[in-house]
């Protein structure tokens with residue numbers, strides 16, 4: 001992977017939120033344009049395609065803090081449970097294949113609080129190549145990859161492995177604090 005292209009992408013995204021809070025209009029819209037430009041740089045798509053996505057790959061960022069650019073993949077059908085990203089924002093950008101993204105509203109239980117939780121589905125979107133979906137803090141969502149292979153880039157405001165966030169069980173009607181990896 002060409003480090004220079006990654007550094008330019010990261011710098012470009014950080015510039016978007018230098019004087020503004022992360023939002024749909026800066027990260028969501030302009031960040032998506034920047035990632036599309038990044039993918040058009042020579043060699044980038046080939047380098048991404050060659051990555052082993054058994055686990056998430058950190059493309060850019062320091063473990064533990066600060067913005068992260070991650071690469072994920074699904075080669076078999078996958079379905080994740082609803083979760084939030086705590087206080088972090090996130091951009092899910094589709095590189096290839098499709099992510100079925102569901103968002104939820106919590107109708108029982110306090111925002112960001114573990115314990116009893118009832119979720120109501122708000123929206124379901126198929127995120128397709130070149131497109132992305134932006135989430136502000138504490139937006140509850142789940143991903144599905146019913147028709148692999150799929151590859152996506154996830155940009156987060158901080159390293160989620162070190163952030164307190166919630167994972168939800170629809171069956172058990174509860175939210176638990178996500179264990180650190």
Ligand SMILES: [Fe+2]
Pocket residue numbers: 083084085090141
């Ligand atoms: Fe997520």
